[in-house]
Amino acid sequence: MADAGRPLRVVVGEDDVLLREGIARILIEAGFDVVARCGDADDLLRRSLAHRPDVVVTDVQMPPQRQDDGVRAALELRRREPGIGVLILSQFCEPAYVLDLVGQRPEGVGYLLKERVGDLKVFVDAVHRVAAGGSALDPEVVSRMLGRSRRDDPLQVLSPREQLVLAAMAEGRSNLGIAKTLYTSQASVEKHVTAIFRKLSLAPADTEHRRVQAVLTYLHAGARAR
Structure with a gap:
């Protein structure tokens, strides 16, 4: 840095x-x-x-x-x-x-x-x-991963909107950046992020650490679906 x-x-x-x-x-x-x-x-x-x-x-x-x-x-x-x-x-x-x-x-x-x-x-x-x-x-890479699905895909517990939020997180966007991309409020994004953490069973910890873990879950789910 x-x-x-x-x-x-x-x-x-x-x-x-x-x-x-x-x-x-x-x-x-x-x-x-x-x-x-x-x-x-x-x-x-x-x-x-x-x-x-x-x-x-x-x-x-x-x-x-x-x-x-x-x-x-x-x-x-x-x-x-x-x-x-x-x-x-x-x-x-x-x-x-x-x-x-x-x-x-x-x-x-x-x-x-x-x-x-x-x-x-x-x-x-x-x-x-x-x-x-x-x-x-790259959004195209994220979209391709998002388009894959399997019966045991851990991301299936997420709503379509939550999957979009997680995809934007994978692109590296902040909550404010996600809100601008999805044309919604930052408060709404924060609620979706909290729901993602809960549904993916990411235990309470440092918020940035949980974001990393959520993105890893997302990326590895896409890899398994190849």
């Missing part, structure tokens, strides 16, 4: 040089300090460990193998430096990558489709959220 008074430090991983420079320029103009730009996964991991930025923004498919090298580098980075946030940019919607990154700790993880980079507000907000230890999941 960034020290007060200094810009958030970012490492960018993208093998397409034009896109890499474009992402870096967006971040710099938004007030971030881009400390490294990497064209392959090995260099991304090496320089991220050296610079220890607040967040790493990386593509999925990168050299040397051009498969899921970027994700594997991100997983290794989270293992070695759990305090560094990771925002994955992908051309395709693949919830499995989200589950791999989240594990049992969704803090500091983001997954966006590359097309979202063009929406500067969404992209920049996602980088901020992940750097601060929050989550930022």
Whole structure:
């Protein structure tokens, strides 16, 4: 997490040089300090460990193998430096990558489709959220998970509205952000969140911890339905 008074430090991983420079320029103009730009996964991991930025923004498919090298580098980075946030940019919607990154700790993880980079507000907000230890999941990924169902799906106890609230929580939105997205009051959202905690049998504890546990339940339910 960034020290007060200094810009958030970012490492960018993208093998397409034009896109890499474009992402870096967006971040710099938004007030971030881009400390490294990497064209392959090995260099991304090496320089991220050296610079220890607040967040790493990386593509999925990168050299040397051009498969899921970027994700594997991100997983290794989270293992070695759990305090560094990771925002994955992908051309395709693949919830499995989200589950791999989240594990049992969704803090500091983001997954966006590359097309979202063009929406500067969404992209920049996602980088901020992940750097601060929050989550930022692409709405399309969340919708795909929400659309899955199984007989033993723990989310079936939730009403459709509560499922929408939980999906927005998974995207990393605050109660106020959820209220604006669903065009409802913040008090109404708070009631839904309380109901979600109760129905998912999340024992009274720190509110943020219960939000994390609720999101984990949501993500793993989506994974089991694949």
